[in-house]
Amino acid sequence: MRGTVPHLPSVAPVAHRLPAVYQEDEFLQRFVSAFDAAFAPLFLTLDTLSCYVDPELAPPDFLDWLAEWVGIEVDDTWSVERRREIVGSAAAIHRLRGTAAGIVDAVRLVVGGRVEIEENGASSWSAEPGAALPGSAEQFLRVVVRVPDPGAVDRTRLDRVVTAVKPAHVAHTIDVVEDSDADMS
Numbered sequence: 300m301r302g303t304v305p306h307l308p309s310v311a312p313v314a315h316r317l318p319a320v321y322q323e324d325e326f327l328q329r330f331v332s333a334f335d336a337a338f339a340p341l342f343l344t345l346d347t348l349s350c351y352v353d354p355e356l357a358p359p360d361f362l363d364w365l366a367e368w369v370g371i372e373v374d375d376t377w378s379v380e381r382r383r384e385i386v387g388s389a390a391a392i393h394r395l396r397g398t399a400a401g402i403v404d405a406v407r408l409v410v411g412g413r414v415e416i417e418e419n420g421a422s423s424w425s426a427e428p429g430a431a432l433p434g435s436a437e438q439f440l441r442v443v444v445r446v447p448d449p450g451a452v453d454r455t456r457l458d459r460v461v462t463a464v465k466p467a468h469v470a471h472t473i474d475v476v477e478d479s480d481a482d483m484s
Contacts, residue, residue, distance in 0.1 A: 309335035310342045354387040362386060397466045405464045410457055412446035440471040445478035
C-alpha cells in the first residue's frame with residue numbers, strides 16, 4: 300500500500316511558487332510547507348510512474364493491480380518473482396490467444412511441466428477436385444500436461460486458464476499425467 304515517506308523533500312516546494320511578496324512572510328512559509336509534505340509523495344510517484352507499470356520493477360502490492368490490468372487472475376500461492384514473470388508474459392499470451400502456441404504458453408506459465416496439444420483444426424489443398432476435407436467436422440482440443448506430481452495441480456484453475464485462452468467454440472479436455480522428467484518451472 301502506498302503511503303507517506305517521513306521527511307521526504309518536495310521536488311517543487313509550494314513556497315518557491317508564491318509571489319515574491321509572500322515569500323518573505325515566515326508564517327506563510329510554514330503554512331505552505333504542510334502542502335509540501337502532502338505533495339512530495341505525489342511528485343515522487345509521478346516521477347517514477349514508468350516503474351509502476353513495469354512488472355519487473357513494480358512494488359509487490361501494485362503488481363497484483365497490474366495483473367488485473369492485463370487480465371491475469373493472481374494465485375496467492377505464487378511468489379513475487381512468479382507473479383512478475385506471469386504479468387510480464389501476459390501481452391505475449393494475449394497476442395497468441397486462441398492458438399495452440401498460446402495455450403501451451405499459458406498453461407506452462409501457470410502450471411509448469413510439459414504441455415502437449417492435440418486438436419483437429421487443419422488446412423490442406425489438393426489438386427484433385429472433390430478430395431476429402433482435412434480434419435473433422437467436430438472441433439476438439441485435448442491438453443496434456445506432464446508434471447512430476449499430478450496431485451499438486453489445481454485442475455479447476457487449469458481448466459479456467461485453458462477456457463480463457465482457447466477459441467470459445469471448441470470443446471476441450473485436460474489430462475494431467477505423471478512424468479518424472481517434466482520441468483516444473
